[in-house]
Amino acid sequence: MTMLTPDTTSHTTKQPASIVQGPRADGQSPVLRCRKITKRFGGLVAVDQVDFDVYPGETVALLGDNGAGKSTLIQMIAGVYRPDGGVIELDDQAVDIRSPLHARDLGIETVFQDLALCDNLGASENIFLGREIPGKAYGMLPGLNEAKMRAEAKAVLSELHINIRNLDAPVRTLSGGQRQATAIARAVYWKARLMIMDEPTAALGVPEQKKVLSLIETLKQRGVPVIVISHNMQDVFEVADRLFIMRRGRAVADLRAADTDANEVVRLMVG
Template sequence: MSEQNATREPVLRATGLIKRFGGLTAVNDVSLDIYPGEVVALAGDNGAGKSTLIKMISGVYRPDGGHIYLEGREITMASPLEARGLGIETIYQDLALCENLDATVNIFLGREPTKRLLGIFKQVDRGHMLAESNKVLERLDIKIPNLRRPIRQMSGGQRQAVAIARAVYWNARLVIMDEPTAALGVPEQRKVHELVKTLKAQNVPVIIISHNMQDIFAVADRIIVMRRGQKVGDVRAAEVTDDDLVSMMVGAA
């Protein structure tokens, strides 16, 4: 893959990222490249710096050092909102959905389309939202029987699907998923794996943070291993076993 990638431009390139909290260096000089249509798993023990690294890429933290490039252009982000504006969509473990609202509203939350009623009254265009939601869900091969039901009444897998649909609808150039299967049963985990593969097939790269070896080996092309704030491994998923991974994570190798 590395020879193949050499000719391609990475979607995301981070070089020498550093983040310190007081005396603690949470992320120490980490560089990574993410290529189009690539699924990269970020593995590591608790406190290895995975979340901090991701938060720098998704605009939550400002790096203390290093550079981030999106499609070749250097970017700086003051907020997660700016990151989203640039096409970096992060799906957090808690999904950040409004459970009292339906799927279509959640997909469009904060960016609702409007139309004018009688030329003056600006109202939310629910018809447009429903039609567009159907389109994006179809594109992702997701079936949700009734989009007008509140999220509260949906299963964990369906919620995850809505969160992914929201990211994709807004033309994500990079999707980051934080422990996407943590709260799901086995059949629903599979559904999420399929969704990741669908994203990949549409050339959207995915970074997936996971503790779950099954997750990692089911979907990842490449695995980046973090330990104590540093990148200690960057390997093709096909070339390692879970034992290798664990050794790298705990530093026994």
């Protein structure tokens, strides 16, 4: 056995080769294409030459044990970390995603493990954060069109059957599920090209979990591809079309949900 990654301190066992995904049978090209994407933290290779594609309208579950590199991978796609190597393409165009705001401008909406909303702002303001509708204050000064933003926020939330009584209440006063729902409403309203969710149901009660899962389904129906990280196998099999499994920074399997089951997935996760 040859050591392919001599700079790696943590990867001492033999791993399967990285998975190269080709064009799909129906000829569609991926919305997101990552090639040999790599991120190191000091001597640790958190994400090691991973190839990862997401196609239009599919929900992909990103799976792996704690520390497998899932959050690090999506944080490169979300502009939090710059990759140390590899290429990210959106709709066949190589992109250098400079910041989370830049990712949003590119149409990548992310719900992080520790959520990406502004706690002190209301649901409506969060939906329009960074993309406010201009208007006139006191009928003359340049300002924001608060009424229009509130009406639009109300419309998208009600369309998604999301119940938030006071759109101006700071989102920190909302439930976990309402906060997730606000982030999803933002993605729907702005027609995100890709939605990323890191453990969206982990901190939620059962009814709220169901709501988030049904919102993921709604995103799919609207053609928004979703990457979802979850440790909950039941959720995974409920929403995912495809399962992408990582182990110690490497991609180890890329399976259609219909072709596998929880036992096999766990086996692949732990190696």
